Amino acid sequence: MSARHLASLFSAQTSRRWLLGGISALAFIGLVVPGLAQAQAQDKASQLRIGFQKSASLLTLQKSQGSLEKRLAPHGVSVKWVxxxxxxxxxxxxxxxxxDVGFVGEAPPIFAQxxxxxxxxxxxxxxxxxxxxxxxxxDSPIKSVAELKGKKVALNKGSNVHYLLVRALEKAGLKYSDIQPVFLPPADARAAFERGAVDAWVIWDPFLAAVERQTGARIVADGRGLVNNYAYYLAERGYAARNPQIIQALFEDTVAxxxxxxxxxKAAAAQIAPLQGLDTEVVERxxxxxxxxxRPLTAEVASEQQKIADVFLGLGLIPKPVRIADALPTK
Known part of the structure; x- marks a missing residue:
């Protein structure tokens, strides 16, 4: 696979609601595959290898604090961050x-599947x-998505912003073929954006916040009214089946x-900023x-993910149909 992928704070009451939803995921993990408890007892892993992106602020914070390591060490499980x-x-x-486990946006799992x-x-x-x-x-004369027709637009192919671009163009009455996509990872896209080699850039935070603050870049459209921009926790199926307690510990630590x-x-931003090589103000934003x-996937969330897969198939971005249901836990 050659394709290459990060909020406004809720009120305290809303935050608690999301966190309670997250805690409910812990009970859900035990349902991933029948017989998990028995399987784990027979073949428990001694290590959890977590795939992360430095731009994933919460995981970056967890890694720096060593909180998950402390939680798993008494059980003889080490943590490796990749x-x-x-x-x-x-x-x-x-x-x-x-x-064994990774955290990504909406589009990468579809391309991977x-x-x-x-x-x-x-x-x-x-x-x-x-x-x-x-x-x-x-200083760009472009004021709207409609004005991107015929323009060069940088994005990371197969990332969450791929779907945002498709939906934004559709809303503006344009086709995906009306623009010139330039596939670049974030660092290369930022360089191309600054030297004027592309006309626009579709990007996620904290890269988004950084280019806004450091270059004065203007947002012509964000995901509101267009996309959900969910982020997903994925696991190798066999690892999830054999090690539900390890995944439960990961989720408990993530919620905490x-x-x-x-x-x-502010304190979190101050800790995360030097790890991401960004200003504290950028990370805070x-x-x-x-x-x-x-939290566990609901039928509604899975349905939204299926819609993205169907759109990508229609555009020829993926070679065959994808059934999100095939990658959901077996209840």
């Missing part, structure tokens, strides 16, 4: 057995449509760290546009 530049590459790592990757969706974070956008340089982050955004709190 960094990837974007979601598609992370899915490649999951498919070849380099990691179309390429035959074996994984299972084990949870998702709430929607964060403001955390991705189409931006243009501050999300709760702390929501209550301490990105954190305010993301939602956190892992």
């Amino acid at each position: 960094e990837f530049p974007a979601g598609p590459q992370l899915l490649e790592g999951l498919n070849v057995g380099a990691v 179309a390429a035959g990757a074996q994984f299972v969706y084990i949870g998702n974070d709430p929607a964060a449509p403001e955390a991705e956008a189409i931006v243009v340089p501050k 760290q999300a709760q702390w982050l929501k209550a301490n955004v 990105a954190l305010q546009r993301y939602q956190f709190g892992v």
